[in-house]
Structure formats: structure tokens, C-alpha cells
């Protein structure tokens with residue numbers, strides 16, 4: 001339990017599975033009184049996660065939105081305004097590679113989808129949620145970058161990687177703007193996490209070679225990333241601003 005989270009309301013996007021689900025449940029276990037989750041296409045997952053949040057003693061509800069279009073992001077902002085106007089902790093976790101595609105074939109629509117989902121949604125959800133945080137003089141925003149932002153990504157993932165580099169960059173911009181107003185903004189940058197994301201986009205051979213390149217000798221877990229997000233939401237990280245924390249088993253050390 002983290003006493004500083006008592007009475008706080010959190011919103012975690014992309015929490016129907018994976019890192020977002022682990023984060024939402026961890027925030028509830030750590031003492032948040034309300035953890036609202038967002039999902040897109042997997043209501044069964046969202047329902048299971050709200051069950052685990054209730055078991056941990058927090059109030060919850062799940063909100064659906066496709067965040068891969070500007071209209072979807074605008075619609076979700078309206079939903080958030082109506083249902084959870086006073087968010088203390090925002091975890092901008094929803095994201096996806098969407099589809100592997102090389103420069104030669106890359107469609108314009110895919111470019112927009114990847115950037116809207118991973119980058120635009122983080123910026124505009126922060127724009128939506130930060131005024132209430134500023135008003136209270138307390139708030140935390142955690143964005144999801146990726147190791148791909150550092151190495152340019154695997155095959156066909158250049159635009160996904162660029163979107164995650166943009167997330168690391170706006171994390172600094174948001175942090176500078178909001179620090180003096182009591183709102184801390186940071187990001188996490190997971191390495192390869194053993195979950196649905198890579199079941200969908202990577203082969204066993206790709207994952208085996210990742211393990212070989214990782215000093216820790218294994219892939220990451222959802223909980224390892226969630227624990228770092230929880231740290232960034234806690235007072236233990238109270239003097240950390242604008243940072244992107246690497247969680248990658250030692251693959252990149254600087």
C-alpha cells in the first residue's frame with residue numbers, strides 16, 4: 001500500500017490486457033480509490049480487469065474507444081469529461097505496432113493510424129486531464145515509450161518506433177510545462193515484453209534472438225513494467241521529472 005495514493009483516481013488506457021491491465025490492478029492494490037480503465041476491442045479482458053480492481057478494493061468502470069483516429073480521440077475526451085472529470089493519475093498506455101510495413105509499401109492511412117494511436121492520443125489525453133491536476137496542485141502522467149524509440153525498431157516498425165520517440169520527447173515538454181504546477185510527467189520504455197503484443201507481431205525466432213541479446217537472459221513481464229509505472233506514480237519518485245525509464249533487462253545501459 002502507498003498512502004499517497006489513497007483517495008486518488010487513476011485512468012489507465014489500453015488496460016484490457018498486458019502492461020495496462022497489470023498497471024491498473026497494481027494501482028488499485030497500492031491504494032487508489034478509483035481506477036478507470038479504457039479498452040478498444042477486447043471487452044472480455046476489460047471485464048476481467050475491472051473484477052480484479054474491485055477485488056483489490058477500488059471502484060472502477062471500463063470505457064471503450066478506438067484511439068487510432070483523431071475522431072476517436074476526441075470522442076474519448078468527451079467520455080472522460082463526462083464520466084471521470086477529475087483524474088489524478090493518467091497512464092497513457094494504449095498502443096500498438098498496428099501492422100509491420102516497410103518504407104517501400106507503407107500506406108498513408110497506416111502512418112496516420114500508428115501516429116494517432118501511440119502519439120496523438122497521449123498528447124491530447126494529457127491536454128484533457130492535466131487542467132484538473134493543475135487545479136488541485138497534484139497529478140502524475142506516465143507515458144509509454146519503447147526500446148524501439150532508441151534502436152529504430154525491428155522489421156517494418158520504423159513509424160511505430162518514431163511514434164514512441166515522439167512520446168519520449170513530449171514527455172519532456174509536458175514535464176517542463178507542468179512541473180511547477182504540481183504535476184509530474186515521466187515515461188517508461190519497455191524492452192521486449194512477453195505478452196499479446198509480440199504474440200501478434202513477432203515470431204518465436206525473433207523473440208529467441210531478443211533473449212540472446214539481453215544480459216538478464218529473459219524477456220520482460222507485464223508486472224515488471226507495471227511496477228516501474230507504480231514507482232513513477234508514487235512519492236518515491238517525487239523528484240523525477242521528464243525522464244524515460246528503460247526496463248529492458250540491460251539491453252541498453254546508456
Ligand SMILES: NC(=O)c1ccc[n+]([C@@H]2O[C@H](COP(=O)([O-])OP(=O)(O)OC[C@H]3O[C@@H](n4cnc5c(N)ncnc54)[C@H](OP(=O)(O)O)[C@@H]3O)[C@@H](O)[C@H]2O)c1
Nearest residue numbers: 014016018019039040041042066067068095146192193197
Ligand atoms: N510488449 C512490448 O514488448 C512493448 C514494448 C515496448 C512498449 N510497449 C508499449 O506498451 C504499451 C502496452 O502494450 P502491451 O505490450 O501491453 O500490448 P497489448 O497486450 O497488445 O495491449 C495493448 C493495449 O492497447 C489497446 N489498443 C490497441 N489498439 C488500440 C486502439 N486502436 N485504440 C485504443 N486502444 C488500443 C488494446 O486494447 P484492446 O485489446 O481492447 O483492443 C490493449 O489494451 C503500448 O503502448 C506498447 O506500444 C510494449
